[in-house]
Amino acid sequence: MHRSLIVVALLLFAPLCAAQVYKWTDASGTVHYSEAPPAQGTKYSKVTTTGTVEPLAAPAEHASPEDAGGSNEPTAAPKTMADTPENRKSLCASxxxxxxxxxxGGPVVMEKDGKPSALDASQRQQQIATAQAQYDQYCQGK
Incomplete structure (x- = not known):
């Protein structure tokens, strides 16, 4: 009697273990899997999985190209962006x-060798000089 109750309970909970995953390939040929569907207009297929679905690692997100420099991951050459008013405005705002x-006055943390570390005063001044030079080059008088 107890075994049949256990089997019935397991069968009732089985649908809760299934997850819906979306699979698509981007323009550069990279295959993506996500629990959320891709942007509208992107061809995708639905993949049903069973069991627990957890990411292997959290994706690294970088706020700016300067932040990506401390990563251990191999990086592709930066893609050239068209010099349009919209792109220029976005760059200047960033x-x-x-x-x-x-x-x-607050601490500034950047990723170095895959680990976050706070900038000291000299590193902060160096980053300020770099950002100011880029701002002067791309945003002044334009």
Whole structure:
């Protein structure tokens, strides 16, 4: 009697273990898997899995190209962006935000060798100089 109750309970909970996963390939040929569907207009297929689905590792997100420098992962050559007013505006806004953060009083943490580390005063000044030079080059008088 107890075994049949256990079997019935397991059968009732089996659908809860199945997960819906979406699979698609981007323009560069990279295959992506996600629990959320891709952007509208992207061809994808649904993959049903059973059991627990957990990512192997959290994806690394970098706020700016300068942050990506400390990563151990091999990086592809940066893609060239068209010099359009929209892209220029986005770059300038990002540089202004970076400068404001660097010139602020709070700690600034950047990833180095895959580990977060706070910038000391000299590193902060170096980052400020780099961001200011980029801002002057791309955003002044344009």
């Amino acid at each position: 540089l202004q935000s970076n400068l404001a953060t660097l010139q602020g």
